[in-house]
Amino acid sequence: xxxxxxxxxxxxxxxxxxxxxxxxxxxxxxxxxxxxxxxxxxxxxxxxxxxxxxxxxxxxxxxxxxxxxxxxxxxxxxxxxxxxxxxxxxxxxxxxxxxxxxxxxxxxxxxxx
Amino acid sequence: xxxxxxxxxxxxxxxxxxxxxxxxxxxxxxxxxxxxxxxxxxxxxxxxxxxxxxxxxxxxxxxxxxxxxxxxxxxxxxxxxxxxxxxxxxxxxxxxxxxxxxxxxxxxxxxxxx
Numbered sequence: 001x002x003x004x005x006x007x008x009x010x011x012x013x014x015x016x017x018x019x020x021x022x023x024x025x026x027x028x029x030x031x032x033x034x035x036x037x038x039x040x041x042x043x044x045x046x047x048x049x050x051x052x053x054x055x056x057x058x059x060x061x062x063x064x065x066x067x068x069x070x071x072x073x074x075x076x077x078x079x080x081x082x083x084x085x086x087x088x089x090x091x092x093x094x095x096x097x098x099x100x101x102x103x104x105x106x107x108x109x110x111x112x113x
Numbered sequence: 114x115x116x117x118x119x120x121x122x123x124x125x126x127x128x129x130x131x132x133x134x135x136x137x138x139x140x141x142x143x144x145x146x147x148x149x150x151x152x153x154x155x156x157x158x159x160x161x162x163x164x165x166x167x168x169x170x171x172x173x174x175x176x177x178x179x180x181x182x183x184x185x186x187x188x189x190x191x192x193x194x195x196x197x198x199x200x201x202x203x204x205x206x207x208x209x210x211x212x213x214x215x216x217x218x219x220x221x222x223x224x225x226x227x
Contacts, residue, residue: 034215043117043204043218044156089155100146100158100172101216 002027004092006104014112019080021107023090024072030092033066033073034101038087047088048075077109085111115139117207117219125225126195134190134222138207145188146206146216147180156204162188195226 003026031052036044066073091101118137147159182188206216
């Protein structure tokens with residue numbers, strides 16, 4: 001089955017700086033890669049996703065890149081703000097979705113004022 | 114519009130009791146997923162429904178776990194004879210069509226087995 005590795009487990013950046021979280025996956029059949037933000041006591045919130053037919057996708061301060069050859073994808077957050085502090089999860093899924101999403105272990109992002 | 118809702122938000126039960134967790138998906142979403150999130154861990158996929166059917170139940174941790182979905186809408190996850198290791202947050206997600214479509218999560222049910 002699919003295995004998703006996520007790094008770092010904790011990331012502390014100064015407000016206004018950029019943050020990058022990286023994930024690798026093992027199953028070459030995976031073709032859908034969402035990112036979720038989870039705040040304390042809440043369910044994960046989908047913030048951006050990318051499918052395997054594109055290499056990059058951007059939504060305001062958030063961007064995701066995908067390298068299918070290397071089987072890795074990354075989340076980039078620019079101009080970080082205090083409200084970006086949360087745990088971020090990457091995930092991967094193959095066509096059909098019957099196996100659900102396979103998640104990384106999460107990155108605790110801390111924005112320092 | 115209304116998102117995914119789950120009830121109860123918190124459940125404390127004694128070891129050996131049965132519990133039932135409920136998920137109301139976003140209206141019109143045909144796919145529904147259950148996940149488990151243990152303290153300090155990532156999210157573990159449990160089961161997937163497309164309509165009322167679950168093609169594969171092998172993700173359920175043990176035969177004490179069962180799930181059903183009726184009318185293509187509400188789903189219940191039942192845990193029989195609860196054990197302390199069942200303590201976790203149980204999350205439900207729904208998707209318009211399943212597959213590689215977006216999954217939207219509910220707030221979860223925090224289950225504590227004492």
